[in-house]
Amino acid sequence: MQDFMENMAVKKNIKIAVLSGKGGTGKTLLSVNLAAVASDSIYVDCDVEEPNGHLFFKPEWDMEKPVSVIIPEVNQSICDGCRKCVEFCNFNALAYINNKLKVFEDICHSCGGCFLVCPLNALTKKDKCIGNVFSGNSEGVRVLSGIMNTGEASGIPIIDELLSQCELFEEDRPIFIDCPPGSSCIVMESIKDADFCLLVAEPTIFGRHNFEMVYELVKLFNKPNATVINKSIGGDDPIETFCNEKGIKILDKMPFDAELGTLSSNAEIAVRQNEKYRELFSSLLEKIYGEVSNETAAYTER
Amino acid sequence: MKIAIPADDNNIDSTVCMSFGRTPFFLIYDTETDKAEFLTNSAASSQGGAGIKAAQTVVDAKVSALLTPRCGQNAADVFTAANIAIYKTEGTSLKENITAFKEGRLAILGEIHAGFHGKHGG
Numbered sequence A: 001m002q003d004f005m006e007n008m009a010v011k012k013n014i015k016i017a018v019l020s021g022k023g024g025t026g027k028t029l030l031s032v033n034l035a036a037v038a039s040d041s042i043y044v045d046c047d048v049e050e051p052n053g054h055l056f057f058k059p060e061w062d063m064e065k066p067v068s069v070i071i072p073e074v075n076q077s078i079c080d081g082c083r084k085c086v087e088f089c090n091f092n093a094l095a096y097i098n099n100k101l102k103v104f105e106d107i108c109h110s111c112g113g114c115f116l117v118c119p120l121n122a123l124t125k126k127d128k129c130i131g132n133v134f135s136g137n138s139e140g141v142r143v144l145s146g147i148m149n150t151g152e153a154s155g156i157p158i159i160d161e162l163l164s165q166c167e168l169f170e171e172d173r174p175i176f177i178d179c180p181p182g183s184s185c186i187v188m189e190s191i192k193d194a195d196f197c198l199l200v201a202e203p204t205i206f207g208r209h210n211f212e213m214v215y216e217l218v219k220l221f222n223k224p225n226a227t228v229i230n231k232s233i234g235g236d237d238p239i240e241t242f243c244n245e246k247g248i249k250i251l252d253k254m255p256f257d258a259e260l261g262t263l264s265s266n267a268e269i270a271v272r273q274n275e276k277y278r279e280l281f282s283s284l285l286e287k288i289y290g291e292v293s294n295e296t297a298a299y300t301e302r
Numbered sequence B: 001m002k003i004a005i006p007a008d009d010n011n012i013d014s015t016v017c018m019s020f021g022r023t024p025f026f027l028i029y030d031t032e033t034d035k036a037e038f039l040t041n042s043a044a045s046s047q048g049g050a051g052i053k054a055a056q057t058v059v060d061a062k063v064s065a066l067l068t069p070r071c072g073q074n075a076a077d078v079f080t081a082a083n084i085a086i087y088k089t090e091g092t093s094l095k096e097n098i099t100a101f102k103e104g105r106l107a108i109l110g111e112i113h114a115g116f117h118g119k120h121g122g
């Protein structure tokens, strides 16, 4: 593995984001197995609402760090009730009731605007813990995972913390970013620094709409990308038709595989259990690295 | 006493709006003078926190009670802080509910709905 990476002149700390338009397409299965087969890699679980990659890797956490955001706290004796902050707040996290300003902490997105608009400086900054990040090793894979406390407004600060933790590693390792499902702003946050986006899709009509949305997002960010069709049934499938229309490269079509499904539902990492899967994912990884080095070459030529 | 009801339209023959935060209008009704006034709900198109903003509008109208089919937790917190009672509407028309309220037939709204925060992803 190490050899072909060197041969291919791939950036060794390459960041590969794995995305899918909806949950249940096998996005975690793919990112976990790719990270495991790459070894000496980093796996980052950005699904901070329902992280599950660690269930496969079962690392022993050796680092835990709380993540906090800044929210306003009002000094009632200074506040004169002008309501400038209430009108300003785009998220409607503030209300003025019974001659008192009330802050809805779970609604506040920590944009910081109210501090700036208050003419009397009646608002002070308060730290609020919204979740935690963890990291630990699993057979050569560094696993990073975060969890957002329930009811919080946004997981973005936790994703930022996870991604900045990746930067702390001195040695160059490939980084696999398991993105949250969907195409919302927390997915954007997860892919913003990625070198390559791997889209995982299921060949159904329902899958197609979500796939289109996530593809639009990747296009918007101008990211090099390719697609893997999971649980491929062969023949005509709506995802493949879409990919052909748009000129999206299909790297692999993985047929439905009951054994792989069983390993996954038992939270086992297939490439660690069975040589067959080790080969399957190695060859997929090789294709991904191939895409990235093509892209890098293409970009330098321009 | 003044009461507020979310309304689908800005006339007294309208129906009660099923959503509190996203209702297009609020009927503000004075039970002593039978005077009706309609307020536009500026929170209807809000991205998030619509319930809080809508509640602010209702509080500012200085009502003593809100009649609504449902109400989210955040809005309910605003009403508690403002000492405004929340009653559950029955049937669909504004008029029926005004009558029912005057006759003391409406119950206090017991079940408060948790919001969807955390799911809109910022």
Ligand code: SF4
Pocket (backbone or CB within 6 Å): A071, A072, A088, A089, A090, A091, A092, A093, A094, A107, A108, A109, A110, A111, A112, A113, A114, A115
């Ligand atoms: S920090 Fe931003 S989101 Fe939070 S209350 Fe202030 S203005 Fe609203």
Ligand code: SF4
Pocket (backbone or CB within 6 Å): A074, A078, A079, A080, A081, A082, A083, A084, A085, A086, A101, A117, A118, A119, A120, A121, A122, A123
């Ligand atoms: S802007 Fe400042 S003074 Fe005005 S209501 Fe807000 S906190 Fe109070």
